[in-house]
Amino acid sequence: MRALTRKGLRDLWRLRSQAAAVALVAAVGVANLVMSRATLESLEASRSRYYREYAFADVFADLKRAPEQVAQELRRIAGVAVADTRIVAPGRARIAGFDDPIRIQALSAPEPGGLHLNRLHLRSGRAAEPGERDALVVSDAFADAHGLRAGDAMTVVLHGRSQSFRIVGIGATPEFVAQLSPQAVFPDPRRFAVVWLPRRALEAATDMDGAFNSVAIALQPGARRETVLAAVDLALAGYGGVGAIGREDQRSHRYLDEEFRQLRTMARLFPAVFLGVSAFVLYIVLGRLVGGQREQIGTLKAFGYGDGEIWRHYAGLALAIGSAGAVLGLALGMQLGSLLAGLYREFYRLPYLDFVLSPGVVWLAVLASVGSALLGAAVPVLRAARLPPAEAMRPEAPTSWRRRTTGARSLVRVSQAHRLILRNLLRHPLRATMTWAGLALGVSVMMMGRFQDDAIDYLIERQYERAERYDLSVAFVEPAAPRALDELAALPGVRAVEPQRAVPVRVRYRAADKRTVLIGLAPDAQLRRTLDAAGKPVPPALHGVLLTGFLARLLGARPGDTIELETLEGRRRVLYLPLAGLVDEPFGVQAYLPLATLDRALGEGPRRDAALLSADAAAMPRLIAELDRRPGVAATGRRRESVRNFYDSMARTILTFTLIATAFGAVITAGVVYSSARAALSERARDLASLRVLGFTSAEVGYLLLGELALLTVLALPLGFALGHGLVALLVLGYDSELMRIPHYVSASTYGIAGLTALTTAVLTGGLVWRRVQRLDLIGVLKARD
Amino acid sequence: MNEGSIWLRLRGKPLYLLLAATLFAVALWSFWPRALPVESAAVAAAPLTESFSEEGRTRLRSRYQLGAPLDGTVERIVAEPGDAVAAGDVVAVLRPSPSxxxxxxxxxxxxxxxxxxxxxxxxxxxxxxxxxxxxxxxxxxxxxxxxxxxxxxxxxxxxxxxxxxxxxxxxxxxxxxxxxxxxxxxxxxxxxxxxxQGDAATPTRLPLRAPVAGRIIRRFVESEVAVRAGQALLDLGDIGALEVVADVLTADAVRLQTGTPARLRDWGGETPLHGRVRRVEPGGFTKVSALGVDEQRTVVVVEFDEAAETPALRARLGDGFRVQVDFLVWQSPSVLQVPSAALFRDDAAWAAYVIENGRARLRRIELGRIGDGRAEVRGGLREGDRVVLFPADTVRDGRRVTAQSP
Incomplete structure (x- = not known):
């Protein structure tokens, strides 16, 4: 073996603990990259395959009611390959042993034979035969949540009519990868189900014989979606069509897309930070190593080794560390990736979630790790290679004692040890700064990891504690006269009733438009309020419309601008109202008007779609039974239970993410501290040993080293917090969307945990170095240096 | 390495102390329990009304409907709804048809x-x-x-x-x-x-006269058309003498008696009107509710409170106009009350969180009458106590809270 190689291996062995620290940091970055990208690719691949195999439609259109012949018109539209009509109806369900109200979405199952879209993927059981009157297929998330199996009974209430059904199968369609009710913000598998009934049974239940109220369309390859959408709208306009939407606006698809977007943001941000830190740490380590090997380099050069060989030698060290990091990171990333994929399977009902690790990701990981290693090693290695041999063989000249760096003569009061520490810091300002920055990054990464937990807490508190304060929400099958509110007020246990009205609407400002919902609220509403950015309630304005802040930004409108609102129901009135204010809410985008103004604007008299109730908890079971009994009630929702359910379902996911991020952050901090301390120790070993010989205790000598570290760590906290805020801001920017806005909120406990973990890690790592300080070679120091 | 106690060793190493102090400070600052911002309101004595509300409509106290006495042709009725008529005025003319x-x-x-x-x-x-x-x-x-x-x-x-x-x-x-x-x-x-048998050549004209003085409220037939015996032609009555009727749930009707005050609102005017229950009809009937279930209701008649009204306001009301009737079952000018938004159940009893010295304290409360968004306090709270409105799940007994303006 060549001598240089042997030297390299020996150096690597000598540096093993520092090399391990750097490799770990690189591994963490690679693991994060692999984890998020692999999960993302797996999800995307599984989804594409699912959509393809089960014929997910491209266009969806809902309407009030049209006879079956209209489907022929739709099929004749240029660009339409398949048009599948179906009946969709919201309703309620009851199952044995569960008292809470259950919302359902009932769809007509495609008849066997023929080309159908959104085909059923059956997990167990079978599809219902067309002639069966009491058989249905239920969604798998719901079935799993309640432990239902084929053969179990289920009572379904549609349009006020109640009927008992048998479950013959459990499955899902690509239309419901994310199984959540149209009004909900997050999935509630225990309280929402999708049921597929034979068409005839659904026709009978909803008075839709020979008619349909929803259509799914597959486009021909190369067809332009906008033209097809416009044509479909035209064809269905006379039948109460509310506007056709493309696949990207379909609820489940959008939900999944949002998730992908967040994953992508994470996949871009975190690994970049981690790998950056590892590159930087490697820079420190290699820089100091090279610095410590000046004489050897000089000797080697004197013996005739060329610059290139020296360069390759030290680069090889960096490469070895980088590769070790890559391998470790890949293994860790794959483990974490499959863990993450498992978590996602609970939310997104894909029939298969193949964990795909594309070669592209592997190459990217290796490249990233090795690349960052080389980057970190570049400068010191180049510097080493350029040293002329004679100079290299001389001991390094002490750094210049420039007057400027010790400006404050008053420092003469400081004790000797502190003067030493301070002088050391000031003489190597770059090194000190970089150690400081590295520690700060460790803190900021931990903050970024815990941020998700904080943000969700804040969201929930903002929306479900301060903005919405009702106990029950009641939705009506048909818009009801205000009499219905009196009826609700007379029910047992009801303390307050607040009405609500909602109309689908297209909001336009200049060239931008967005389809959303216009909500009418009572003027003194307490159970559902609109809050501004400061959390103060802003009541719906008398002469203007309130918009969600995100929507206003999307449209480019500012308070005072005139907004056009085209209602998509009833008389299809178009309203022109000034933007009166902005509502800061985390979920969805909405427009708000006072109830009386909305009634007048729509011209149909007072109509109410829903009511919010405040009720006595002791009377709740009776109240729910009373509401259940009323055919005019489409669905009821319980706020507290929904929130609790959300926490229960998300808890595991959040905990996993937080643990991973905290662990990663701790590794980074430990890596930076350890490598800095070890490097400093190896540089100053002689000096420190000399001091020991002069009579200083090892504690005092250790203080010189570790005290400096302690100071840097403490100073790193403020920078770390600031950087953490910066990273959080980047995350928030990446996450913002129509469906959800994550607030830029960091709780005090996050600061605490990040800071404490950093400090504790520093202390523990320092302890490791302390032991080496105790074993300084005093004898070796006394030998003269040649 | 034993050079004295830990303090001695650390005395010369303030940077370690700095680290330890920072650790301590960060821990303290971040985990110190922070006061939860909550909305609050005061418990005070104020008027309280227990009431329930029903949709009602106005109607004439005495309605006279003019109908055709015989089959025949009614001549064009020129009198219009709103016209004043005196008793005995001819308001319509009927030409009985030949038999x-x-x-x-x-x-x-x-x-x-x-x-x-x-x-x-x-x-x-x-x-x-x-x-x-x-x-x-x-x-x-x-x-x-x-x-x-x-x-x-x-x-x-x-x-x-x-x-x-x-x-x-x-x-x-x-x-x-x-x-x-x-x-x-x-x-x-x-x-x-x-x-x-009369002579076909000369049909008779039968004048129909207004039975009382008043106004024409409704006109059912305007043009000259054939009418059947018994067909309604005009509604007459004294528009100044109106009352309000509402179909009230029987379970609510038993809480009413003659003389119960009622407030009439949402009739379109600026101020609500006042009235009193004149009669609760003893016969109930079944009516399908707005949300589709059968309910037992009975008719309750409310008369306007003459003393309290300005006739000018009431003059704008007609027959069959919608009114929202609040039946004020119980009233008190001053009673200690608490907003219902602060109340919740603690096992079987009512409770609320009272803010004392910056902390929320759970207190069991005895309630009396329940009004509109407020409830009478019979025990457990004193005047001036501040209670937490819409307490979140995170509010517990002893938790630090700070009252913020809503």
């Missing part, structure tokens, strides 16, 4: 029937004459027979038959007379019918 018997064929038939009846009468009279003649003959024969019988010149049998004949003849005469009477009645009857 079925008035056509010429019918008339001829009636006349023929009269003639036939008169013929029958003449025949009956002739029968009477003949019967009389027969009767006198048989009476005379009987006399002769009796005379001969006395002389013994006639057999008893012959005498009996003469008597029988006489009796028969008398009976026949009576029957013939009765028939004459009947024929007279029949003839009179047909004559009467003929007389009752």
């Amino acid at each position: 079925a018997m008035l056509d010429p064929a019918g008339r001829a038939q009636s006349e023929a029937r009269v003639r036939a009846a008169e013929s029958d009468l003449a025949a009956a009279r002739a029968t009477v004459a003949s019967a009389r003649a027969e009767q006198s003959r048989s009476a005379a024969a009987l006399q002769r027979g009796i005379a001969l019988g006395a002389k013994g010149l006639l057999s008893g049998e012959n005498l009996d038959s003469l008597r029988a004949q006489d009796a028969a003849a008398a009976a026949a005469l009576r029957s013939a007379q009765a028939r004459v009477d009947a024929a007279v009645s029949v003839r009179d009857g047909y004559r009467a019918v003929l007389e009752l």
Whole structure:
């Protein structure tokens, strides 16, 4: 073996603990990259395959009611390959042993034979035969949540009519990868189900014989979606069509897309930070190593080794560390990736979630790790290679004692040890700064990891504690006269009733438009309020419309601008109202008007779609039974239970993410501290040993080293917090969307945990170095240096 | 390495102390329990009303509906809803339609029937004459027979038959007379019918008069059209005398009695009006509710409170106008009350969080009457206590809270 190689291996062995620290940091970055990208690719691949195999439609259109012949018109539209009509109806369900109200979405199952879209993927059981009157297929998330199996009974209430059904199968369609009710913000598998009934049974239940109220369309390859959408709208306009939407606006698809977007943001941000830190740490380590090997380099050069060989030698060290990091990171990333994929399977009902690790990701990981290693090693290695041999063989000249760096003569009061520490810091300002920055990054990464937990807490508190304060929400099958509110007020246990009205609407400002919902609220509403950015309630304005802040930004409108609102129901009135204010809410985008103004604007008299109730908890079971009994009630929702359910379902996911991020952050901090301390120790070993010989205790000598570290760590906290805020801001920017806005909120406990973990890690790592300080070679120091 | 105690060792190493102090400070600052911002309100004495609300409508205290008395054609009614009328004013004119018997064929038939009846009468009279003649003959024969019988010149049998004949003849005469009477009645009857028939050429006009002074409220028929007997033409009444009716759930109606005050709002005016329950009707009926279930309801009549009203306001109300009626079942001018938003159940009892010295304290409360968004406090709270509104799940007994302005 060549001598240089042997030297390299020996150096690597000598540096093993520092090399391990750097490799770990690189591994963490690679693991994060692999984890998020692999999960993302797996999800995307599984989804594409699912959509393809089960014929997910491209266009969806809902309407009030049209006879079956209209489907022929739709099929004749240029660009339409398949048009599948179906009946969709919201309703309620009851199952044995569960008292809470259950919302359902009932769809007509495609008849066997023929080309159908959104085909059923059956997990167990079978599809219902067309002639069966009491058989249905239920969604798998719901079935799993309640432990239902084929053969179990289920009572379904549609349009006020109640009927008992048998479950013959459990499955899902690509239309419901994310199984959540149209009004909900997050999935509630225990309280929402999708049921597929034979068409005839659904026709009978909803008075839709020979008619349909929803259509799914597959486009021909190369067809332009906008033209097809416009044509479909035209064809269905006379039948109460509310506007056709493309696949990207379909609820489940959008939900999944949002998730992908967040994953992508994470996949871009975190690994970049981690790998950056590892590159930087490697820079420190290699820089100091090279610095410590000046004489050897000089000797080697004197013996005739060329610059290139020296360069390759030290680069090889960096490469070895980088590769070790890559391998470790890949293994860790794959483990974490499959863990993450498992978590996602609970939310997104894909029939298969193949964990795909594309070669592209592997190459990217290796490249990233090795690349960052080389980057970190570049400068010191180049510097080493350029040293002329004679100079290299001389001991390094002490750094210049420039007057400027010790400006404050008053420092003469400081004790000797502190003067030493301070002088050391000031003489190597770059090194000190970089150690400081590295520690700060460790803190900021931990903050970024815990941020998700904080943000969700804040969201929930903002929306479900301060903005919405009702106990029950009641939705009506048909818009009801205000009499219905009196009826609700007379029910047992009801303390307050607040009405609500909602109309689908297209909001336009200049060239931008967005389809959303216009909500009418009572003027003194307490159970559902609109809050501004400061959390103060802003009541719906008398002469203007309130918009969600995100929507206003999307449209480019500012308070005072005139907004056009085209209602998509009833008389299809178009309203022109000034933007009166902005509502800061985390979920969805909405427009708000006072109830009386909305009634007048729509011209149909007072109509109410829903009511919010405040009720006595002791009377709740009776109240729910009373509401259940009323055919005019489409669905009821319980706020507290929904929130609790959300926490229960998300808890595991959040905990996993937080643990991973905290662990990663701790590794980074430990890596930076350890490598800095070890490097400093190896540089100053002689000096420190000399001091020991002069009579200083090892504690005092250790203080010189570790005290400096302690100071840097403490100073790193403020920078770390600031950087953490910066990273959080980047995350928030990446996450913002129509469906959800994550607030830029960091709780005090996050600061605490990040800071404490950093400090504790520093202390523990320092302890490791302390032991080496105790074993300084005093004898070796006394030998003269040649 | 044992150079004295830890403090001695650390005394010269302030940077370590700095680290430890920072650790401590960060821990303290981040985990120090922070006060939760909450919305609060004060418990105070104020007026409280227990009430429930029902949709109602106005109606005339006395409604007079003018209907067509006969089939006929009503002339164009020029009176319009809102016009004032005095008692006895002609408001509509009806031209009764010719009855079925008035056509010429019918008339001829009636006349023929009269003639036939008169013929029958003449025949009956002739029968009477003949019967009389027969009767006198048989009476005379009987006399002769009796005379001969006395002389013994006639057999008893012959005498009996003469008597029988006489009796028969008398009976026949009576029957013939009765028939004459009947024929007279029949003839009179047909004559009467003929007389009752008017002349088709000159129809009569029947004026319909307003039964009372008042205003015309509704007009059901405007143009000149044929109407049936009983068809409604106009609604009249004194628009100044209105009352309000509401269909009230029977379970709520038992809480009402004559004299219960009511507040009438959402009628379109600026201020609510006031009234009192005049009557709760004892008969309930089934009505389908707005959300589709059967409910038992009964009618409750509310009269306007004359003393409290400005007639000008009420004058804008008509008949059948929508009013939202709040029945004020119980009122008190000053009672200690708490907003219901602060109340929740703690096991079976009512409770609320009271803010004391910056902490939330759970207190069990006894409630009395429940009003609109507030409830009467009978025990557990004092005046001036501040309670937490809409307490979140995170509020616990002893938790630090800070009251913020809503």
